[in-house]
Amino acid sequence: MNTDTNINNENDTHTPPPSPKSPRPVGGRGRLSRYVSTTNACKLCKPLGACLAFRGIEGTVPYLHGSQGCATYMRRYIISHFNEPIDIASSSLGEKNAIYGGGANLKQGLKNVTDKYRPKMVGIATTCLTETIGDDLNMIVHEYLKEAGETAEAPILVKVSTPSYSGTHMEGFHAAVLSAVETLCRKTLANDRVNILPGFLSPADLRYLKEVMAEFDLEATILPDISETLDGPALDEYQLIPEGGTPIEEIRTMGGAEATIEFGSTISPKESGGEYLEKTYGVENHRLTMPVGVGATDRFFALLETLSGQEIPERYVKARGRLIDSLVDGHKYIFGKRAVLYGEEDLVVGLAGFLAEIGVQPVLCASGGKSGRLREKVLEATNGLCEVDPEAYEDIDFHEIEARAAELEPDLIIGHSKGYALARKLSIPLIRVGFPIHDRVGGQRILHIGHEGAQQLFDLIANAMIQVKQDRSPVGYSYM
Amino acid sequence: MTAQIYEERRNQIHRKGKKPFAIECDKESLAGAVSQRACVFCGSRVVLYPIADAVHLVHGPIGCAVYTWDIRGALSSGPELHRLSFSTDLREKDVIFGGEKKLHDALIELIDRYQPKAAFVYSTCIVGIIGDDLEAVCKKVAAETDIPVLPVQSEGFKGNKRAGYEAACKAMFRLVGTGDLANISRHSINILGDFNLAGEIWLIRDYFARMGVEVVANITGDGRVDDIKRAHGAALNVVQCSGATMTLAEMMKEKYSTPVIRVSYFGIEDMAESLYAVADHFQDEEMLAKAKKIVREELETLLPELKKYRAALTGKKAAIYVGGAFKAFSLVKAFRHLGMDVVMVGSQTGTKEDYRELQEITDDGTIVVDDSNPLELSSFLREKEVDIFVGGVKERPIAYKLGIAFCDHNHERKEMLAGFAGMMNFAREVYGSVMSPVWKLVPRKQSQTTQLGVSEAARIAES
Ligand code: SF4
Numbered sequence: 001m002n003t004d005t006n007i008n009n010e011n012d013t014h015t016p017p018p019s020p021k022s023p024r025p026v027g028g029r030g031r032l033s034r035y036v037s038t039t040n041a042c043k044l045c046k047p048l049g050a051c052l053a054f055r056g057i058e059g060t061v062p063y064l065h066g067s068q069g070c071a072t073y074m075r076r077y078i079i080s081h082f083n084e085p086i087d088i089a090s091s092s093l094g095e096k097n098a099i100y101g102g103g104a105n106l107k108q109g110l111k112n113v114t115d116k117y118r119p120k121m122v123g124i125a126t127t128c129l130t131e132t133i134g135d136d137l138n139m140i141v142h143e144y145l146k147e148a149g150e151t152a153e154a155p156i157l158v159k160v161s162t163p164s165y166s167g168t169h170m171e172g173f174h175a176a177v178l179s180a181v182e183t184l185c186r187k188t189l190a191n192d193r194v195n196i197l198p199g200f201l202s203p204a205d206l207r208y209l210k211e212v213m214a215e216f217d218l219e220a221t222i223l224p225d226i227s228e229t230l231d232g233p234a235l236d237e238y239q240l241i242p243e244g245g246t247p248i249e250e251i252r253t254m255g256g257a258e259a260t261i262e263f264g265s266t267i268s269p270k271e272s273g274g275e276y277l278e279k280t281y282g283v284e285n286h287r288l289t290m291p292v293g294v295g296a297t298d299r300f301f302a303l304l305e306t307l308s309g310q311e312i313p314e315r316y317v318k319a320r321g322r323l324i325d326s327l328v329d330g331h332k333y334i335f336g337k338r339a340v341l342y343g344e345e346d347l348v349v350g351l352a353g354f355l356a357e358i359g360v361q362p363v364l365c366a367s368g369g370k371s372g373r374l375r376e377k378v379l380e381a382t383n384g385l386c387e388v389d390p391e392a393y394e395d396i397d398f399h400e401i402e403a404r405a406a407e408l409e410p411d412l413i414i415g416h417s418k419g420y421a422l423a424r425k426l427s428i429p430l431i432r433v434g435f436p437i438h439d440r441v442g443g444q445r446i447l448h449i450g451h452e453g454a455q456q457l458f459d460l461i462a463n464a465m466i467q468v469k470q471d472r473s474p475v476g477y478s479y480m
Numbered sequence: 481m482t483a484q485i486y487e488e489r490r491n492q493i494h495r496k497g498k499k500p501f502a503i504e505c506d507k508e509s510l511a512g513a514v515s516q517r518a519c520v521f522c523g524s525r526v527v528l529y530p531i532a533d534a535v536h537l538v539h540g541p542i543g544c545a546v547y548t549w550d551i552r553g554a555l556s557s558g559p560e561l562h563r564l565s566f567s568t569d570l571r572e573k574d575v576i577f578g579g580e581k582k583l584h585d586a587l588i589e590l591i592d593r594y595q596p597k598a599a600f601v602y603s604t605c606i607v608g609i610i611g612d613d614l615e616a617v618c619k620k621v622a623a624e625t626d627i628p629v630l631p632v633q634s635e636g637f638k639g640n641k642r643a644g645y646e647a648a649c650k651a652m653f654r655l656v657g658t659g660d661l662a663n664i665s666r667h668s669i670n671i672l673g674d675f676n677l678a679g680e681i682w683l684i685r686d687y688f689a690r691m692g693v694e695v696v697a698n699i700t701g702d703g704r705v706d707d708i709k710r711a712h713g714a715a716l717n718v719v720q721c722s723g724a725t726m727t728l729a730e731m732m733k734e735k736y737s738t739p740v741i742r743v744s745y746f747g748i749e750d751m752a753e754s755l756y757a758v759a760d761h762f763q764d765e766e767m768l769a770k771a772k773k774i775v776r777e778e779l780e781t782l783l784p785e786l787k788k789y790r791a792a793l794t795g796k797k798a799a800i801y802v803g804g805a806f807k808a809f810s811l812v813k814a815f816r817h818l819g820m821d822v823v824m825v826g827s828q829t830g831t832k833e834d835y836r837e838l839q840e841i842t843d844d845g846t847i848v849v850d851d852s853n854p855l856e857l858s859s860f861l862r863e864k865e866v867d868i869f870v871g872g873v874k875e876r877p878i879a880y881k882l883g884i885a886f887c888d889h890n891h892e893r894k895e896m897l898a899g900f901a902g903m904m905n906f907a908r909e910v911y912g913s914v915m916s917p918v919w920k921l922v923p924r925k926q927s928q929t930t931q932l933g934v935s936e937a938a939r940i941a942e943s
């Protein structure tokens with residue numbers, strides 16, 4: 001491995017300088033050296049993740065304590081991917097509040113949301129503004145509850161602190177999950193349910209996951225669950241809060257579950273709901289990489305076998321068989337192809353593992369996240385299957401990704417739609433995965449996990465490579 | 481139905497009818513009401529965004545910048561710096577110790593990297609709180625780099641989008657008056673308030689070119705810093721839209737005595753009126769004749785084509801919810817051309833005058849609404865049995881979820897809707913959505929059919 005291009009030490013993962021002596025890079029040619037500014041970020045802001053997670057809980061309205069703009073921007077961003085309404089309430093702070101504090105607005109906002117939406121729960125996330133002015137969320141909410149008095153309709157209030165200057169949308173997502181668990185879980189009798197903390201998966205992934213659990217005869221609490229709340233049917237009547245989401249009653253009993261399965265290997269243990277449940281209630285936490293690809297899916301299914309005491313249901317055995325068969329059929333078209341990956345760290349780790357096992361070289365694994373674990377986990381996932389160990393960079397933006405990608409001469413790009421400009425510049429295909437997909441329909445229907453997800457990804461990748469060859473061929477063969 | 485309206489917002493909704501016109505507006509959004517509004521920063525960003533040879537650096541945490549990355553359909557015929565998203569990406573330590581140094585270094589870095597003609601620096605909410613002195617940093621960097629570096633005081637919480645327009649205008653005003661005025665024709669204008677979505681300003685410029693009018697600066701569609709610098713050399717400011725760039729026109733009027741006319745390029749009458757108004761201003765018969773010729777020629781092709789759409793769309797009902805009210809006027813008229821009725825019209829930031837005019841040009845029963853939210857909008861759409869809703873991305877899923885057609889009419893659209901050709905596109909887009917057979921499949925229509933079926937059956941039973 002060429003260490004010259006790949007220094008990535010544990011403590012300062014976002015600064016992989018080309019060499020100690022190299023000056024601050026000038027122009028766009030700098031090789032992953034740290035710039036002061038961020039150009040075309042490869043991350044989103046923390047409260048957005050919290051809103052997404054809250055949206056996956058039954059009867060919950062996500063609420064941002066901040067000025068109006070943040071909520072509106074996030075709604076727009078989320079809508080453009082899911083093509084679904086998402087109401088995010090806001091304290092709509094104005095100038096006065098920024099000076100004297102936003103408590104009064106928060107209280108009024110909570111009251112209004114309660115009156116009109118009749119939510120079971122309100123998921124309150126702070127924003128940069130309210131963190132900076134130092135609003136004490138706990139105190140304000142406490143006062144609010146006292147003033148409002150106990151009523152039957154009063155929603156549960158879950159609070160989470162999400163200043164964007166410390167963490168990306170994924171930290172916000174996990175923080176919201178953790179806070180929901182902390183707030184709702186009670187000591188309960190042991191039950192034989194299984195908790196799943198899937199992280200930020202697509203609605204299609206979550207539907208698949210539910211099906212798998214049902215096939216194993218396991219009762220699962222999947223938190224959060226946006227499979228319906230962000231991918232609902234056409235309706236006659238506008239639902240203020242869509243049906244679906246993780247039932248609150250189920251969350252309450254998560255402490256009594258048999259085990260927790262947590263997808264994602266880069267989450268810090270402090271921020272993990274699974275670790276919390278283990279520490280507080282003794283529910284064993286199984287951390288798995290996101291089950292993308294054969295190996296990771298096998299590990300997931302093996303765990304389900306153990307937990308359920310049942311063998312893998314036949315349909316999945318068959319699906320796996322078909323997948324392997326197709327990998328054989330198509331292996332030549334993709335062998336040795338070089339891929340650039342970017343996005344949320346856990347997704348990148350999962351994808352890197354999958355690519356490595358099918359013979360694609362993930363030459364660059366990039367994320368705007370900053371867990372400090374990306375490189376280690378990518379290497380673990382690719383496990384010596386790559387000719388050259390993949391480069392992995394955290395806290396990176398698209399300006400840096402572009403510069404490095406151009407040097408690495410990739411054949412394809414895998415990530416969300418914000419990499420389109422890069423794909424276009426390099427004239428190579430972009431395989432769209434993750435969030436956001438702002439330039440295609442169906443982002444919410446992309447299946448990433450399990451054998452079926454791997455199958456779909458594989459077909460996309462293989463066909464993209466075949467198409468490149470076909471398009472560039474002077475003959476234009478109409479067969480492979 | 482009325483249960484969907486917040487008590488506090490009751491006066492921000494007017495139903496045209498027997499009661500005299502009264503509406504409240506220009507208020508801060510109600511907390512918890514899921515306003516469709518954005519913030520001051522958004523307003524500034526929208527106005528300045530299309531200036532394609534400037535660096536637009538958002539000073540703040542990452543969100544504000546990342547959510548505005550390449551989100552508009554504003555095209556450039558040359559450089560495309562505006563399509564990149566630059567942020568100082570403030571972190572915890574910057575918030576504690578201040579972000580001035582980071583801002584300075586970021587500016588130097590970006591100016592070095594892209595060699596822009598100017599840099600705009602947007603202030604966001606927390607910058608307003610941590611107290612960075614934007615003005616001072618900009619001044620310093622301007623001196624070091626020898627390009628204009630312009631602070632935009634757009635802290636999100638300091639008002640709504642309109643305040644952002646003003647902040648943007650103030651920033652641009654610093655550029656105006658610094659350019660060379662050589663060789664500007666007597667018949668010259670600046671186009672203000674067109675953002676070149678899908679190339680609209682090129683179309684408008686072509687009309688003006690055919691009239692013999694020189695355009696000095698596009699403000700800001702396909703905009704260039706050097707053009708804006710010499711904008712004070714134009715003989716007339718032609719301003720579209722109610723809020724966005726009016727402040728700049730007013731400031732120029734005061735300082736440079738540049739006269740102002742207000743126009744709209746949406747819809748047939750308004751487009752034609754715009755050309756005539758410019759010709760009238762220059763009191764030039766020949767120019768007016770040319771304008772008339774353009775209108776005649778364009779209508780010769782447009783009107784016969786429109787007929788087909790009109791035939792299909794007559795009697796259908798439309799609802800409008802847009803950012804600024806001025807666009808709503810044109811839309812009401814445009815719908816009339818298609819034989820359609822506007823049954824609801826609203827905006828995020830209209831003024832009392834805007835709303836008064838709106839209710840005057842609409843029919844009885846029409847709902848006029850200020851700063852609405854999904855709750856109200858969805859109930860209005862259902863109450864009025866709307867066939868098509870016009871709005872932006874945030875309104876789209878409300879319509880679609882209820883099985884109602886939709887037309888995108890905001891800054892993100894990729895269809896040209898201005899000018900005569902734009903009217904054609906508009907008709908096509910409305911037609912293409914309203915007439916889609918998919919509405920036959922949605923629950924709303926199916927339940928209507930069953931209801932119809934039931935009443936039909938009841939009638940038959942009675943007779
Ligand atoms: S202020 Fe913070 S929370 Fe709001 S959009 Fe910006 S980064 Fe996100």
Ligand code: SF4
Binds near residue numbers: 073128521606635
């Ligand atoms: S932080 Fe302020 S400026 Fe940024 S999006 Fe939110 S409201 Fe707007």
